[in-house]
Every structure is written in structure tokens, then in C-alpha cells.
Amino acid sequence: MARIEISSLAKVYPGPKPVNALDHVSLDVAEGEFIALLGPSGCGKSTLLNILAGFESKTEGEVRFDGQPVGKAGPDRGVVFQEAALFPWLTVFDNVTFGPRMQGVAKPVYEKIAHDMLALVGLRDFAHAYPSQLSGGMRQRVGIARVLVMKPRALLMDEPFGALDAQTRLSMQELLLEVWQRLKTTVVFVTHDIDEAVLLADRVCIMSARPARIARQINIDLPRPRSIDDLTTPAFIRYKAEIMQVMRDAHPAKAIAAE
Amino acid sequence: MTHGAHEAVTTSARPSAYGLAAFRGGLHLRKLAAGAVLPLLVILLWQLAGTGGSLFGGVLPTPDRVASAWYTWAFGNRGMGMNPYSGSWFDSVVFSTTRVLQGFAVALLVGIPTGIMIGWNRLVAGAVDPALQMLRPIPITAWLPFAIAVFGISSIGAVFLIALGVFYPVVINTTQGARHVERNLVRAAQMMGASRLDILLRVVIPASLPSIFTGVRIGLGTGWTAVIVAEMIAVKSGLGYVLWDAYYLGRMDVVIADMATIGIMGLLSDQLILMIERYALSWRLVNSNR
Ligand SMILES: Nc1ncnc2c1ncn2[C@@H]1O[C@H](COP(=O)(O)OP(=O)(O)O)[C@@H](O)[C@H]1O
Ligand SMILES: [Mg+2]
Numbered sequence: 177m178a179r180i181e182i183s184s185l186a187k188v189y190p191g192p193k194p195v196n197a198l199d200h201v202s203l204d205v206a207e208g209e210f211i212a213l214l215g216p217s218g219c220g221k222s223t224l225l226n227i228l229a230g231f232e233s234k235t236e237g238e239v240r241f242d243g244q245p246v247g248k249a250g251p252d253r254g255v256v257f258q259e260a261a262l263f264p265w266l267t268v269f270d271n272v273t274f275g276p277r278m279q280g281v282a283k284p285v286y287e288k289i290a291h292d293m294l295a296l297v298g299l300r301d302f303a304h305a306y307p308s309q310l311s312g313g314m315r316q317r318v319g320i321a322r323v324l325v326m327k328p329r330a331l332l333m334d335e336p337f338g339a340l341d342a343q344t345r346l347s348m349q350e351l352l353l354e355v356w357q358r359l360k361t362t363v364v365f366v367t368h369d370i371d372e373a374v375l376l377a378d379r380v381c382i383m384s385a386r387p388a389r390i391a392r393q394i395n396i397d398l399p400r401p402r403s404i405d406d407l408t409t410p411a412f413i414r415y416k417a418e419i420m421q422v423m424r425d426a427h428p429a430k431a432i433a434a435e
Numbered sequence: 436m437t438h439g440a441h442e443a444v445t446t447s448a449r450p451s452a453y454g455l456a457a458f459r460g461g462l463h464l465r466k467l468a469a470g471a472v473l474p475l476l477v478i479l480l481w482q483l484a485g486t487g488g489s490l491f492g493g494v495l496p497t498p499d500r501v502a503s504a505w506y507t508w509a510f511g512n513r514g515m516g517m518n519p520y521s522g523s524w525f526d527s528v529v530f531s532t533t534r535v536l537q538g539f540a541v542a543l544l545v546g547i548p549t550g551i552m553i554g555w556n557r558l559v560a561g562a563v564d565p566a567l568q569m570l571r572p573i574p575i576t577a578w579l580p581f582a583i584a585v586f587g588i589s590s591i592g593a594v595f596l597i598a599l600g601v602f603y604p605v606v607i608n609t610t611q612g613a614r615h616v617e618r619n620l621v622r623a624a625q626m627m628g629a630s631r632l633d634i635l636l637r638v639v640i641p642a643s644l645p646s647i648f649t650g651v652r653i654g655l656g657t658g659w660t661a662v663i664v665a666e667m668i669a670v671k672s673g674l675g676y677v678l679w680d681a682y683y684l685g686r687m688d689v690v691i692a693d694m695a696t697i698g699i700m701g702l703l704s705d706q707l708i709l710m711i712e713r714y715a716l717s718w719r720l721v722n723s724n725r
Contacts, residue, residue: 231622249625261619265641265718274637275627306718326627 179330179362180205180228185237187223197223199387200237210356210363212373214419215383216427221366225334228364229255242329251275254323256333260315262307268318269303275326286325293321296355313344317351330362337372346404349375357401371407374415382419384426391426394419496688504688520681520689528696530673531666534590535658538597542654546602547647550609555639567606575600575661583669593665600661601654608653612646613639645719648712655708659701
């Protein structure tokens with residue numbers, strides 16, 4: 177049974193000029209699979225992810241999570257936002273324990289998990305700092321740690337490293353690979369960066385121009401565990417070339433400009 | 436795994452950033468000294484321009500006369516109540532300050548929850564906002580006859596006017612804050628299993644705090660305006676009452692001492708709120724790199 181089953185999902189944003197964002201998208205994600213949704217900005221990636229997360233309603237079609245139609249947002253689907261969306265008035269530790277506290281987890285239990293997760297993302301020494309004291313990359317580590325403490329059954333990540341500088345982005349990708357290697361959580365990762373998609377994902381789903389469909393799905397059979405050293409291997413570059421070709425066909429003028 | 440080491444921490448991120456507060460304290464004194472130059476110069480010129488203790492043919496007393504009247508007003512012997520401006524300064528200050536505090540408390544207790552609800556709940560906004568927008572253009576001075584008619588010549592009328600004056604800026608700024616909470620913060624809370632009440636208490640209210648404080652500080656200014664206006668007409672005590680009374684008795688020295696008192700009280704209360712704000716929003720003040 178696939179963990180996420182999307183069939184004929186359509187989304188129209190109502191309004192004076194309705195926006196047709198998703199056009200009958202179908203997609204299955206298996207338990208423990210890491211998939212990347214790839215497409216230029218404005219094509220509907222966030223819309224798809226937000227419907228999965230339960231933030232947006234769908235217009236047509238079906239979205240099932242573990243066999244159940246997705247309802248409102250909840251801790252079973254951990255979302256990592258592009259700008260981290262941490263609570264600036266809480267310390268790193270209080271941000272990370274927010275979820276368990278909301279769910280009534282016992283303090284000794286969540287404190288231990290929170291410390292473990294902070295160590296896992298390399299922020300053990302910053303538990304008592306405020307988000308405003310952290311760099312963009314560190315904030316995003318907190319964003320990841322605070323969903324991991326909830327032991328979500330899927331991670332939904334919307335261009336989580338899109339706002340980071342190239343160097344930081346590489347170290348974050350490496351961190352995510354390590355974390356995923358350990359936890360093997362189902363991940364839906366939205367990105368417009370081809371390198372990032374190939375490096376991280378088991379499968380890259382290329383979205384067409386709006387209204388979005390899945391134009392093509394490409395399995396990435398690079399061996400695991402991966403690291404950023406894979407970025408320069410011939411196999412990697414072959415995948416990249418193939419995807420670029422599909423992108424060019426799916427998004428005639430915009431594809432390269434959006435990079 | 437030591438990922439933390441790969442990245443540079445922004446300068447303000449070091450724990451020593453907390454030490455900046457002490458450093459700023461040192462700067463504060465110097466700024467204070469620089470700010471005192473202009474007023475002192477004005478006072479000096481004013482003093483030198485006067486002849487025989489006054490300017491403009493006796494209308495405006497010189498600063499030394501004001502100071503001496505102020506001294507008597509503050510520390511003078513009350514005698515047999517013959518001189519109303521002897522030793523009664525402190526009482527007047529207490530009367531006015533108490534009214535401002537009372538009106539302020541009422542305004543915050545009503546205004547903050549109202550603003551949060553208008554900003555957070557569309558139903559409440561639809562029901563309350565139009566009425567507020569209609570009442571708001573009525574200046575508090577226009578409410579004076581109403582207040583006197585309803586509450587008589589009493590402290591309650593003054594407190595009512597002050598509360599009203601403080602209420603508007605508080606409610607409007609609180610509404611703004613609650614309405615513009617970053618969408619992803621609310622979504623993040625939902626995603627982590629927060630209930631609607633949790634979101635209200637743990638996201639909307641803290642996220643609105645900076646706007647609330649803006650409203651409170653503006654409201655404080657309105658509050659002092661309201662207390663003076665109210666005391667000039669609707670009550671028979673306090674700094675506003677003395678101001679008008681002294682004018683009628685031709686005691687311009689007391690009028691000016693009274694004005695200076697109001698200025699000082701306004702400044703002190705604003706500084707007090709600023710201190711509370713710095714403390715309550717300390718999470719925001721450490722991020723000097725934004
Ligand atoms: N709340 C909304 N109301 C109306 N249109 C929207 C809304 N959110 C997104 N859109 C539109 O839907 C399209 C897809 O947006 P989005 O899913 O954010 O794309 P992506 O994440 O791929 O950049 C865009 O044209 C965008 O302008
Ligand atoms: Mg997007």
C-alpha cells in the first residue's frame with residue numbers, strides 16, 4: 177500500500193480571475209520513499225504540497241494518506257517551510273518541543289527526544305538561543321528538528337533550502353541525506369533545483385507548466401548512502417541531462433530562466 | 436556529526452550580544468546630555484530676555500519665577516488652605532496619574548481582547564469593526580458634555596474619557612497585529628497539533644505583541660491629553676484643573692510649572708512602557724542584524 181495516493185487531483189483558486197493551479201495530478205508515494213517534485217516557480221508545487229499537508233482544500237480528485245482521505249493539518253505530516261517559520265518569541269528548545277507540548281506528551285519524554293534531535297541536526301549548543309540569533313541554515317535545522325520530534329509518518333518539505341546560499345545549501349542537503357538514511361521517513365520534497373532533486377530523491381516527478389500535471393517521473397537509481405560527492409559522477413550528470421531535456425519540453429521558455 | 440561547525444554564526448548571535456544592553460546603557464547617558472543642550476539654551480535665552488522677572492509686558496514669567504512658584508507649589512506650607520498653590524503639587528500629580536492609570540487599565544482590559552478578536556475572527560470583525568469605525572472619528576473632546584451629563588462632575592467622567600482616548604489606538608493596533616500574523620506561523624502551529632485556542636494564545640497573541648505595544652504607547656499620549664481636558668472641565672482636581680484655575684487667577688508661573696509637570700509625567704510614563712516593552716519583546720531586540 178502506498179503511503180500517499182493522489183488521484184486526479186485538481187485545484188482551482190477561486191476569485192475574479194480563477195487560477196487553475198493543478199490539472200488532475202496523479203501520484204503515488206511508497207512507504208519510506210523520497211520523492212522530489214520538480215518544476216519552475218509558479219507551476220503549482222506548493223499548492224500540491226499544501227493540499228497534502230491539509231492547509232489548502234482540493235477542488236476535485238482524491239488524496240489519501242495511509243489509506244485515509246487527508247484531513248486538516250496534523251503531526252502525522254511534518255511540514256518544513258521555506259523560511260523555517262519558527263516562532264521568534266520561543267527559544268530553539270521551546271520551538272522544537274512545541275509539537276509534543278501541544279499533543280500532551282510527558283515532559284521527560286519530549287525533553288529527551290528534543291535533545292536527541294537537536295544533536296542530530298548539530299544544534300546541541302544552541303538550545304537556548306532565539307531564532308533571530310541564528311543563521312538561515314541553522315533556523316532551517318531547527319525547522320527540521322521540530323518536525324522530527326513528532327515522529328511524523330511523512331515529511332513534506334517546500335523548497336526548504338531555496339533561500340540559503342549555495343555553500344549552506346550543500347551542507348543542508350548532506351544533513352538531510354544523513355537524517356533520512358537513519359529515519360527512512362517518507363519524504364515529499366519540493367524544489368526547482370535539478371541537482372537537489374537528483375541528489376536527494378529516489379524518484380523525481382517533473383511537473384508541467386500551469387495548470388500542473390506530472391509531466392514525467394524518473395527513478396534515480398544512484399546507490400545509497402549518497403553524499404554531495406555524487407554531484408559530479410557520470411551517472412549523476414546523465415540523470416541531470418535527461419531531466420533538463422524533459423524540463424525544456426515541459427516548460428518551453430521558462431525552464432532554464434527559472435533556475 | 437558536527438554540522439553546526441560548518442556555518443558561521445551571525446555576529447549578533449553570540450551570547451555576548453546580551454552584553455550590548457549594558458554598553459547601550461553607557462551611550463544612554465551621553466545621549467541624555469546631548470539632548471539637554473537645546474532645552475537648557477532655550478531656558479537661558481528666555482531668562483535673559485526677561486526684565487524684572489517677566490516678558491511681553493508681564494504676561495510670561497521668567498524661568499526663575501516659574502522655578503520658585505513650582506518650589507512653593509511642591510514644598511510650600513499649606514497654611515490654612517489660603518494659597519491653593521502651596522504644597523499641593525504632589526496631590527495634583529497623584530490625582531491625575533491615578534486617573535490616567537485607571538483609564539489606561541480599563542482601556543487595555545477591553546481594548547486588547549477586543550482587538551485580538553477583531554483581528555483573528557472574521558465574525559467578530561464583521562460585527563464590531565463597523566461600529567468602532569463610526570465612533571472613532573468623534574474626538575474625545577466631543578464626548579465631554581456626554582461624560583458630564585452621564586457621570587456628573589466626577590472622577591468617573593474623567594476616567595471614562597481617558598479610557599476612550601486610550602482604547603482607540605490600542606484596539607486598532609492590536610487588530611492590525613492579530614490580522615497580520617504570518618500565515619506560515621499559524622500553519623506551523625496547526626501542523627504541530629495546536630488547537631484553535633492554543634493558536635490564539637501561543638501564536639496570535641505573542642505575534643501581536645509588538646503592535647499592541649505600539650498602540651499602548653500612542654494610547655498613553657492620548658491618555659494624558661484626555662486627563663488634562665477632562666480635569667479642566669469635568670473634575671475639580673488634578674493637573675488639568677490647576678492649569679485652568681491658575682490661568683484664571685493670572686498665575687502664569689504656576690501654569691508653566693504645571694505644563695512642565697505634565698511633560699515630565701508623560702515622558703516618565705512613556706519610558707516606563709518602553710522598559711516593559713524591551714523586557715517583553717527581548718526575543719526581538721537581540722536580532723539587531725535584521
Ligand atoms: N491562495 C492563492 N490564491 C490564488 N492563486 C494562488 C494562490 N496560491 C497560489 N496561487 C497561484 O497558483 C499558481 C501555483 O502556485 P504555487 O503552488 O505556489 O506554485 P509553486 O510553488 O510551484 O511556485 C501560481 O500561479 C500562483 O499565483
Ligand atoms: Mg512554492
